[in-house]
Amino acid sequence: MSNLDTWLVVPLYNEATVIQQVIADAIQVFPKIVCVDDGSTDNSASLAESAGAYVVRHPINLGQGAALQTGFDYVLSDVATEYVVTFDSDGQHQVADASAMVARLRGEDVDVVLGSRFLDTRTNASRLKRAVLKLAVIFTNLTTGVRLSDAHNGLRAFRASALTSVRLRQNRMAHASELIAQIGRTKMRYVEEPVHIVYTDYSRSKGQSIWNSVNILVELILK
């Protein structure tokens, strides 16, 4: 499958260690990749470019939500775009999972496929992380009317026609919940797909701390 109708949107911020490998793997399956460099202070952007990705550069650091929205605007300006996948730059996501999600969009009558690490047993999260993520799920389900098993998973696949109604305004971390809320509000047809999140020593070393969940909560309440 050539996937020329599909774009991978990869928010990128200081991932020079892994980004080249992540892009090199993904580009085998998805030839169209845009990395939105969110003002990295290392050479992440040029590494992504040399690996074959297109790079849109934020002049200053704005946050992952803004990077995603910039990526959405970019890929939606391509008339050939039918499907859009959001994919993390740190190597946690599997290209095969993304591929399966796009295949579901092609075959099923849904607008968005959301990755979930809690639908099977492949993902090994620590007990604390699991607990915090579960709390986030409960909060998101209560506030958005969307029923999910995993609320803060960066792997998602959208039908382009549905993505046009998404407008992220939360620059920082709360964009994940905001995205879900908009999926609910615009009545998108959604399904979940079991995905495998690989926690490496690298991703753990810079992964989201538990403190981040406090920040997300504050951002959601104090808009």
Place this chain on the structure above:
Amino acid sequence: MDSQLLIKLVLLAGLAVVALLIVWPGRGARRMALRRISLLLVVVTAAVAVIFPQLANDVAGLFGVGRGADLLLYGLVVAFVGYVIATRAHHSRVDLQVTELARAQALGAAVDAGSIHR
């Protein structure tokens, strides 16, 4: 009877005004004028309090507050809360504008996505 009922009501009214300012729609000429008038009133009040310190004490007594200094402090707290909230709102508006500007710049400088064919 609560001897401090009056001052409690006055301070709560002040906080209510602050709350009203938060939810007040738009930021047109009226809102800006109101903000300037209230700032001017604060300056005039401060000047009067400097010239006639006894007046602050008298007013405080009127409200059931011990000293003028206490009354000033209470007023300051209300004003400060209002300031913090107004600044926060302004800050998030500016944040939004900077984001839009930076994103537009980034997209403008990028290779046109529609031109990509592999």
